[in-house]
Amino acid sequence: MRQFTYERATSAASAAAAVADNGNAKFIAGGTNLLDLMKLEIETPTHLIDVNGLGLDKIEATEKGGLKIGALVRNTDLAADERVRRDYGVLTRALVAGASGQLRNKATTAGNLLQRTRCPYFYDTNQPCNKRQPGSGCSAIGGVTRQLGIVGVSDQCIATHPSDMAVAMRALDATVETVKSDGVTRSIPIADFHRLPGDTPHIETALDQGEIITAVTLPPPVAGRHVYRKVRDRASYAFALVSVAAIVRPDGTGRVALGGVAHKPWRVEAAEADMPNGAATVMRKLLDGARTTEENEFKVTLAERTLAGILEETKG
């Protein structure tokens, strides 16, 4: 790990200011992803700003009937919150499908959104990777691609976003609340928060340098059966090959978002009208334009069958 200087932030805006002027500075909260990457020298910040003391660790009801989740709320606390379990079951299910008990006790809401891909070529510093070193090339294309993206991919990057939580938040139409060093706040719909790789796979979110997440807001609860089904190589503690977050009403209509297939949680609202017509119809629109490899084309079938299983389970 490279040397770095360290400070404890006293306010969100001052934390933002400390990073705004220093491209080599990073926020640290749970640290479960950042420290892993720093040990591998994939992340090499020269200054860390510890934001754990900012008090952004509460879950509060909003005037609109939703929930405002502080950026520092730990995954365990979010999953266990009585209101989340009751009204946003898909979110609890997604959270407990991710990582391990130890990691969920540290990992934060904002950190989960900002975690980096687990593409093996991003992790292997001996290989070119446009995300790790812009312009160096993509080793994944033409490489081992079984785990990698099938939709929204580019010629520069086929990595996936690894979060489960974010997939449920996409289905719930969450909003990411931020503040910049000058105190200006933004509300970014989660649909616009994560970017597709395009020509700049190293730019992963809509955040500006020095902009800090303060909360994630959920709209009022969405009625229907909340399901998160994750398919992976082990029964527990593994990243998704494919995951499906779904909210299904008794008449078969609803919402569906996919994990493990793209650079961001993948949802196409126009496909959801077809939910009563079955998974194959939905998936044709949801995965329209998919660019698969021989190794990962199974994800198309797997996504369809996973959704079919959910639609069967939630029938009537």
Place this chain on the structure above:
Amino acid sequence: MVGTAAVSVAAANAGASAQAQSTTATIDRHSTQVSFTVNGTRRELTVDNRTTLLDALREQLALTGTKKGCDHGQCGACTVMVDGRRINSCLSLAVMHEGDEITTIEGLGTTSDMHPMQAAFVRHDGFQCGYCTPGQICSSVAVLEEIAAGIPSHVTEDLAAQMQVTDAEIRERMSGNICRCGAYANIIAAINDVAGRPA
């Protein structure tokens, strides 16, 4: 990890270290003073900022019960309790634990006065080489507390109902602790025993 700064370790009592750091005290640009409680004893350290909680415990405080396995949060050998919650001490910086209360395997019990979970691991032969065992035991204690606190898991069927101790719940909740000897069946028996369930 090689620390460049001179390291001073003081097991100061509460009175002697009255100036608890409310802001960061930087010794040189890359080292920081931090104080926390380990197994009931107040500790004050100066650490290279890169020092993980795991390395601070093992290398500076000589509490070598907590083990370094993968050093990347994948194996669980480094599991300790911080403020009553289990975490991977390898993925946490020591400087981030100002004022925290840390419990390691040494704080759970001793050879002459074992924690019930330690005794159950011995009784059920819940280990072979023993390297993962401190992490397994810290995690096991936390798992039963998490179930009692109503924290759901991936295999919890009804999110609204009271959580139960079942084999499936234990397996799922212990998935962050790897045992390459494969003592899993006996670990489950030990946890069931402490939970008061028939083996």
